[in-house]
Amino acid sequence: MSAYDGYGGGTSAMAEPVRIHARDAFSGLRLTITIDGPAIRDVRSAEDAAGRAEEGSGELWVAPGLIDLQINGFQGHDLNASGVKLEERVVTVHRLARAIAGSGTTRCYPTVITASSRQIMDIVTAVRIACEQDRFTDSVIAGIHLEGPYLSEQDGPRGAHPKRWIRDPDWAEFARWREASGDRIRLVTLAPERDGALLFIRRLCGEGIIASIGHTAAGPEEIEAAVKAGARMSTHLGNGAHPLLPRHPNCIWSQLGEDRLWASAIADGHHLHPSVLKVFRAAKREKLVLVSDAVHLAGLAPGTYTTHVGGKVELLPSRRLQMADQPALLAGAALSLLECVHEMARLTDCPLAEALDMASARPAKLAGLAFDGLKPGAEADLILFRRGSAGFSLQQVYKRGVPLLAKT
Ligand SMILES: [Zn+2]
Structure with missing residues (x-):
């Protein structure tokens, strides 16, 4: 046993699916991403790219890890x-x-x-x-x-x-x-x-x-x-x-x-x-x-x-x-x-x-590493961040569906 056995990624059968609402950093589309266990179960677009947010607006963005x-x-x-x-x-x-x-x-x-x-x-x-x-x-x-x-x-x-x-x-x-x-x-x-x-x-x-x-x-x-x-x-x-x-x-x-x-x-x-x-x-x-x-x-x-x-x-x-x-x-x-x-x-x-x-x-x-991006079935390795002129403010990281940062 190590001191690190607490990680539950992939086995947390009790966990409820998590829904994330954020802009796709690639397409600019507003997405609702459902994470179930270690994988992305569903990705839905709430609107088309015409509704793109301006850079630095403080909106939440999502991208693969x-x-x-x-x-x-x-x-x-x-x-x-x-x-x-x-x-x-x-x-x-x-x-x-x-x-x-x-x-x-x-x-x-x-x-x-x-x-x-x-x-x-x-x-x-x-x-x-x-x-x-x-x-x-x-x-x-x-x-x-x-x-x-x-x-x-x-x-x-x-x-x-x-x-x-x-x-x-x-x-x-x-x-x-x-x-x-x-x-x-x-x-x-x-x-x-x-x-x-x-x-x-x-x-x-x-x-x-x-x-x-x-x-x-x-x-x-x-x-x-x-x-x-x-x-x-x-x-x-x-x-x-x-x-x-x-x-x-x-x-x-x-x-x-x-x-x-x-x-x-x-x-x-x-x-x-x-x-x-x-x-x-x-x-x-x-x-x-x-x-x-x-x-x-x-x-x-x-x-x-x-x-x-x-x-x-x-x-x-x-x-x-x-x-x-x-x-x-x-x-x-x-x-x-x-x-x-x-x-x-x-x-x-x-x-x-x-x-x-x-x-x-x-x-x-x-x-030669597997990489499926923000697609259903992909491993839920995601980053959520806000953009400002001084840089990105990282809000959350999901590793195989498990949030790594304490919520602020
Ligand atoms: Zn070197």
Whole structure:
């Protein structure tokens, strides 16, 4: 038994069906959605789209729960903390799943970053144990994203990944982590220029695991070779690269111009200039997805914090997370995915429905996850929010029909 057995999603036979009245964030139609147990039983439209509410009117909006393919922590819960016992890690995974789901991200790939082989083994083991212990945790964690350690060791592309643990791909090592995770590693970010990377990508591909190009100093030919080997995605394109690049060709243009590659982007208003997001949107079209890449300080109040890797960091009210003694340097991302959706729509003038799509239907399609949206029979993973000029105000999250937030 775990301390988390109280979750009743899917078995609450006593519960009455729940009716939700809200505007569909995709169509603008006013809907009545009936949730029965873990699924949507019925969806009725109360009027046509001519009655659309104005943005920012304070009306309640509804959308499917979001899907984040890259998140390291939330609300103080850090998946990648070092020097932690396995049992504590398991508790962290349970808490993290709840904190992330409570922010409107009802499914995610917790992201394991570069560390010693032993620490990566511990983290993926903790995720497996937590998922086996508890159905809620298992329902939120759709897979694991392994970001590293097979990355570029050069300063710049390496980002904040510790140099001492960066190395060439090693299938035998990866196979041990994969087994310990209960086959939950579904996405691997690596630098294709490393020795053995192309064979590694082919093997990932053969196992149905997404190979994603990231934290790389690869040249155009190496990017092309990675795609030929089966790489399907670019991880947080535009970040994890040299600050100065040849104007063309370079590894960002090569990935941007490669139609076979999906791309994820951190649309937090700090990691990418709005013009870059606009170009990504135009170039990648249906293959652009949003990720939060949030660190554990996301979801906490603005202030100064001490982290075990970065020392003193400052979280500003704008959600910019920067080094306290070098404010020009970012110390990670600190927005929830729902906040990134708002920023994407605000910074690029793209429709809200499209920004939501980038954080729900599209990552589901890329990762091969079930996604039925707001349809009868679909799993009742829903978010309810109000819109204002300053952002979204999350009102409720349903995970398999169970409300997660206390009613205000
Ligand atoms: Zn990264």
